[in-house]
Amino acid sequence: MTKCTQRSNHRALAGLAVLAVLFMFSASLSGQGTAPAFARNLAIAGPDRPPEVPEGYVITPFGYFHPSCVFGIEEGETLLADGRVEHADGTVEASIPICNYPRYTPTGLLVTEGLIGASGKNKPTVDGWLEFVAATTTASYGEITATWTVPPQPSTEGYQSIFFFPGLEDINNVQSILQPVLQWYGPGPWAMASWNCCIVGTAWESHPVKVSPGDTILGKIIPSCKKASNYCTSWKVISQDETTGKETVLRKIPAEGQFWNWAFSAVLEVYGVQQCSYFPDNNSVVFTVQLYDQNRNLISDPGWIGTPAPAGTNPSCNYGLNVTATQETLEY
Secondary structure (H helix, E strand, O other): OOOOOOOOOOOOOOHHHHHHHHHHOHHHOOOOOOOOEEOOOOEEOOOOOOOOOOOOOEEEOOEEEOHHHEEEEOOOOEEOOOOOEEOOOOOEOOOOOOOOOOOEOOOOOEOOOOOOOOOOOOOOOOOEEEEEEEEEOOOOOOEEEEEEEOOOOEOOOOOOEEEEEEEEEOOOOOOOEEEEEEEEEOOOOEEEEEEEEOHHHOEEEEOOEEOOOOOEEEEEEEEOOOOOOOOOOEEEEEEEEOOOOOEEEEEEEEOOOOOOOEEEEEEEEEEOOOOHHHOEOOOEEEEEEEEEOOOOOEOOOOOOEEEOOOOOOOOOOOOEEEEOOOEEEEEO
16 A cells, blocks of 8 residues: 655645535546546544544544545446456546545544554544454454444434444554444434545545444455465455345455454444443444454354453443454443
């Protein structure tokens, strides 16, 4: 992944009106066919964002991005291994979308290289990864699947953002992450989408699909290679509502030289949570997880380790983790 180049004289976009203008002119981007569309339904960071984050930036599962650096993949489109998009009509973009703005971690730190997610560079806070469960391997994992239930809406619907997901990263080369995500941008509703970050500093989101409390979500990250491949060049991220049968998919995601040896069975990431009623109106989400080795054999006990919310997290809610070999509970 190439890091974003910071423009010393850039101006932050101001609000949704400017986003609408960007959408109108997205077709003017260079390339064959229709240019990649900017991702929709993203939350604009509010006044409670870290002071270092410019006005007009949007919230993603990877932190704060300039809205021109977040692209959507529609049904029938494919993200190619070189970062271009193949459209449903078979046309392929002549160039790769490149981010020309800096991005920031959930705590407001400027990202100079790689993805700052669950690593020690970015400790979980109420703005960012709050609590998660992870495992590592010396080779590469071959697949991860997880199911969980869409929780109720928060009892207080403000402008908070809430993400639940499993995922894969490279612990030795933290540049990118694959995620099937259940997401809630206040004032709702719940939706699911598949995400990948960060080819040339950009983030990619599949078409978000509305889901309802009580629906069962299936998230899958699977390779395009044959069994026994320690390194696979492309992967697929599937987000499926098993209750309605709807799904949204990112296809042929390039690995960019990374070995997916860091698995996350369950993650809770939040932004703008100012009181406990900003969380879903229950007390936990349970993930049922299956992790496979490079031969696609089920790993009976991956050695999951939980990282709870830090002591002193404000607001102080009912945070906690219950970790087993196949089932992980995130409490809030």
